[in-house]
Structures are given as C-alpha cells and as structure tokens.
Amino acid sequence: MTDNELPLKLWVVLARAAAAVRRHAVADQERHGLSEGEFAVLEALYHKGPMLLVEVQRKILVSSGGITYLVDRLAGKGLAERRPCATDRRASYAALTKEGERLIRSIFPAHGQAIARAVSGLTDAEKRQAVKLLRKLGLSAAELSAPGDAEPAPRVASESGSARQASEAR
Amino acid sequence: MTDNELPLKLWVVLARAAAAVRRHAVADQERHGLSEGEFAVLEALYHKGPMLLVEVQRKILVSSGGITYLVDRLAGKGLAERRPCATDRRASYAALTKEGERLIRSIFPAHGQAIARAVSGLTDAEKRQAVKLLRKLGLSAAELSAPGDAEPAPRVASESGSARQASEAR
DNA sequence: GCGTTGTACCTCAGTAGAGAGATACCCTCT
DNA sequence: AGAGGGTATCTCTCTACTGAGGTACAACGC
Numbered sequence: 001m002t003d004n005e006l007p008l009k010l011w012v013v014l015a016r017a018a019a020a021v022r023r024h025a026v027a028d029q030e031r032h033g034l035s036e037g038e039f040a041v042l043e044a045l046y047h048k049g050p051m052l053l054v055e056v057q058r059k060i061l062v063s064s065g066g067i068t069y070l071v072d073r074l075a076g077k078g079l080a081e082r083r084p085c086a087t088d089r090r091a092s093y094a095a096l097t098k099e100g101e102r103l104i105r106s107i108f109p110a111h112g113q114a115i116a117r118a119v120s121g122l123t124d125a126e127k128r129q130a131v132k133l134l135r136k137l138g139l140s141a142a143e144l145s146a147p148g149d150a151e152p153a154p155r156v157a158s159e160s161g162s163a164r165q166a167s168e169a170r
Numbered sequence: 171m172t173d174n175e176l177p178l179k180l181w182v183v184l185a186r187a188a189a190a191v192r193r194h195a196v197a198d199q200e201r202h203g204l205s206e207g208e209f210a211v212l213e214a215l216y217h218k219g220p221m222l223l224v225e226v227q228r229k230i231l232v233s234s235g236g237i238t239y240l241v242d243r244l245a246g247k248g249l250a251e252r253r254p255c256a257t258d259r260r261a262s263y264a265a266l267t268k269e270g271e272r273l274i275r276s277i278f279p280a281h282g283q284a285i286a287r288a289v290s291g292l293t294d295a296e297k298r299q300a301v302k303l304l305r306k307l308g309l310s311a312a313e314l315s316a317p318g319d320a321e322p323a324p325r326v327a328s329e330s331g332s333a334r335q336a337s338e339a340r
Numbered sequence: 341g342c343g344t345t346g347t348a349c350c351t352c353a354g355t356a357g358a359g360a361g362a363t364a365c366c367c368t369c370t
Numbered sequence: 371a372g373a374g375g376g377t378a379t380c381t382c383t384c385t386a387c388t389g390a391g392g393t394a395c396a397a398c399g400c
Contacts, residue, residue, distance in 0.1 A: 007286035010297050010304075011191055017308035018188035019231065021181055024311065035356065054378055061189065063358050068380055070357090090365045090378045116177035121310020126303055127180050133292065133300045134180075138187035140291020141194065205386065224348055233388050238350055240387090260348045260395045 014137075024118035028111050032103070033077075037062060037070045039111075042079060042096065046104045050083060050095035079103060184307075194288035195281075202277050203247075207232060207240045209281075212249060212266065216274045220253065220265035249273060 022036075029039040040060040045051060051059075057067040071094050074080035079100030085091040096104065122130060192206075199209040210230040215221060221229075227237040241264050244250035249270030255261040266274065292300060 005282075006294060006297050006301070007289045008282055010289050010292075010301050011195065011285050013301050013304040013308055014184075014188050014191060017304040017311065018184050020308050020311035021184060024314065025181065037356070052378080057378095062356095064379070065359065065381080066357050073356095085378095088366070088378080090363095092379075112175075112178055115181050118311045118314065119177045119180050119307060122180075122303065122307050124176060126306070127176050129299070130303045130307065131176070131180050131183050133296055133303070134183040134187040136296070137289060137292050137300065138183055138190050141187065141190035141288050144194065144288065207386070222348080227348095234349070235351080235389070236387055243386095255348095258348080258396070260393095262349075 021115070021118045024114055025111070028114040032107050035073075037066065038074055038079075041067075041070050041074060041094065042100060042104045043108070045080065045094060045096045046101065046108065050093040052085065052091050053082075053094055054091070056094055074100065191285070191288045194284055198281050198284040202273070205243075207236065208244055208249075211237075211240050211244060211264070212270060212274045213278070215250065215264060215266045216271065216278070220263040222255065222261050223252075223264055224261070226264055244270065 026036050029036060034042070037060065041056055044056050044059050048059075053067050053071060056071075057064060060067075062070065071080060071082065074094075075082065078097055080094055081097050083093040083095055085093055119127065196206050199206060204212070207230065211226055214226055214229050223237050223241060226241075227234060230237075232240065241250060241252065244264075245252065248267055250264055251267050253263040253265055255263055289297065
C-alpha cells in the first residue's frame with residue numbers, strides 16, 4: 001500500500017509533535033514571565049554574546065518589527081539593552097544586562113531539563129535518528145522556492161467585505 | 171561524553187522543521203484567503219461532516235474563544251454555518267455551506283501536493299520512519315502532566331494503554 | 341423536585357507578532 | 371562629489387488568536 005497520503009500524515013504528526021513539545025517549553029518559560037520570543041532572544045544573547053539586532057532576528061526567525069518589539073520589551077524589563085555599533089550607525093547591538101544574564105543563567109538548566117522531559121518518550125537512539133531526519137527535512141523545506149510563487153490563484157470569498165476603519169493618519 | 175544536549179538539539183530541529191513546512195502550508199492556504207485556523211476548520215468539517223463546535227475545537231487545538239472566532243469568520247465568508255443541536259440546547263454544530271464544500275473540495279488536492287512538495291526532501295522510507303518517531307514523540311509529550319504544575323502529583327501510571335487519544339489528522 | 345457540579349458556547353480585553361512602509365545610513369561606481 | 375542601490379532599524383496598523391469570566395443548559399445525587 002504505497003500510501004499516497006504519506007506526506008499529509010507526516011505533516012500532521014510533525015505539527016502535533018512540535019506543538020506538544022512547545023507547550024512544555026512555553027509553560028516553563030512563562031513561569032519566569034517570559035514569552036517564547038523573549039526567551040529566544042535571551043538564550044541567543046546568552047550563548048553568543050552581544051549580537052546585532054538583525055543577527056538575532058535571523059537566528060530566531062521573527063520579522064523586523066518583531067525583533068524591535070522583543071528587544072524593547074526585554075529592555076523594559078531590565079534584562080537586555082541596546083548598544084550602538086561603532087562601525088555602522090544604522091545598526092545596534094542587543095546585549096544582556098547583568099540582571100538578564102543572571103536570570104537566564106539561573107533558569108536555563110531547569111529549562112533544559114523540562115525539554116529533556118518533554119522528549120523523554122524517545123530513547124537516545126531514536127532521538128538521534130529523529131534529529132537526522134528532521135534536520136534533513138527542515139533544510140530541504142527551507143530551501144524550496146519562496147512561498148507565494150506560482151499562480152496567484154483565484155480569489156474566493158469577498159474579502160473586501162470587512163468593515164475597514166478609516167483611520168486618520170499622520 | 172554522550173551528548174547531554176541531545177534533547178535540546180532535537181527540540182531545535184523539530185521546531186525548525188515544523189516551521190519550514192508550515193510556511194509552505196500557510197502560503198498555500200493564504201492564496202485562497204484562508205488563515206491556518208480557518209483552513210483547519212474547513213478541512214475538519216470536510217472530512218468528518220458537521221461537528222459540535224467543541225469537537226472541532228479539540229480537534230484543531232484552539233481555545234474556546236478561538237473556535238467561536240473561527241466559525242464566525244467562516245460564516246461571515248459564507249463558507250460555514252451553525253446549526254442547532256436537537257438534543258442539547260447549549261451546543262451547536264458547525265457545518266460547511268455548499269460554497270464552503272465547493273471551495274475546500276477544489277483546493278484540497280493542490281494543498282496536498284504543496285505539502286508533498288514541502289516534505290519531498292525525505293524519501294518515502296524516511297517519511298515513514300519520521301512518522302513513526304514523531305507519532306511516538308508527540309503522544310508521549312502530550313501525555314506528560316499538564317504544563318504549569320510545579321509539583322506534578324505523582325499520577326505517573328495514567329493509562330497503560332497509551333495508544334489512543336489525539337487521533338491524528340486535522 | 342432541588343442543589344451542585346460540569347459542559348458548551350459567547351464576550352471582551354489583551355497580546356505577540358506580522359508586514360508594509362519610512363528613515364537613516366553604508367557602499368560602490370562613476 | 372553625487373547618484374543609486376542595498377541594509378538596519380523603527381513606526382504603525384492589523385490579525386489571529388488566548389484566556390478569564392459569564393450565561394445557559396445538562397446531568398447527577400439526594
């Protein structure tokens with residue numbers, strides 16, 4: 001039975017597994033008042049030291065507006081700060097404050113354990129196998145032509161029907 | 171040393187693979203003006219017929235407010251409708267309208283192909299292997315004690331017949 | 341019957357972040 | 371020196387929800 005729904009099934013179990021594990025990760029992060037994105041920024045800075053905002057952005061896969069928002073929030077909490085870049089005045093670094101470093105250092109080990117627990121349903125051999133397959137899958141999917149190519153496709157459903165507020169602007 | 175960061179690495183590649191494949195799925199759905207959640211509802215109703223809102227909610231894993239919102243949106247687009255439940259006046263069914271059924275029927279095959287393309291980096295044998303591992307991982311992660319419990323009451327042996335719950339497919 | 345507990349749905353405020361566009365700057369080429 | 375194009379960040383609007391809380395009904399025990 002060469003299952004021609006194999007790709008769909010793979011996508012379903014992939015999405016569900018990721019969601020299930022993510023729930024554990026996020027629950028752990030929220031115990032410290034951090035959103036997923038905030039934690040990702042802290043973790044990146046913790047492991048790599050100060051980075052340009054654009055580097056962090058690419059690492060954690062958020063939009064340009066998103067990284068501004070996240071660094072703003074962390075700065076507001078006193079966990080991170082911006083530092084000017086000496087060689088490029090457009091750019092700036094994000095860096096952990098003392099408090100930010102203290103926080104991430106104190107919670108990271110437990111976080112790792114929470115993740116370990118979440119994935120403990122697989123043996124180490126299975127984990128290695130899964131890493132290999134998922135790495136291959138992730139890389140190949142990421143390399144496929146940018147989404148939205150091909151045909152615009154027939155627009156369905158009015159879509160212009162929703163009341164659009166006429167906001168006066170500046 | 172046997173890599174004690176294996177769980178973390180698994181989580182990273184899992185999240186990245188899921189995000190990469192999801193981008194393709196979402197891009198395809200958006201060509202028809204549907205968000206991920208809207209598409210998930212249509213697909214569920216298409217495959218299972220009319221369902222109670224609470225059933226759809228559990229199937230696609232959104233909050234109670236979320237399912238109300240999604241059905242409202244689909245109703246506003248004329249793709250789905252609510253129907254009273256004869257035996258329980260609190261409850262109501264969601265069902266596809268003619269137009270909704272026509273739409274999902276017309277786009278579903280191409281959607282399957284988009285997914286197939288997104289996961290085409292793996293051979294069929296690898297896909298099957300991945301499905302097996304991810305199913306095991308997803309089920310075990312979903313069964314772990316609810317997130318947020320500081321002291322997980324030792325409810326260890328929940329149900330030994332672990333296989334069940336969370337039927338796949340969406 | 342009546343009280344209690346559980347369930348299905350809705351309401352509403354709030355949030356994380358997307359994405360388009362603007363601004364300021366850098367770099368190269370002439 | 372100046373034009374042109376590329377890049378880093380910020381601003382702003384908008385979306386797709388979440389989660390808490392409320393209402394109406396259901397279901398059970400007495």
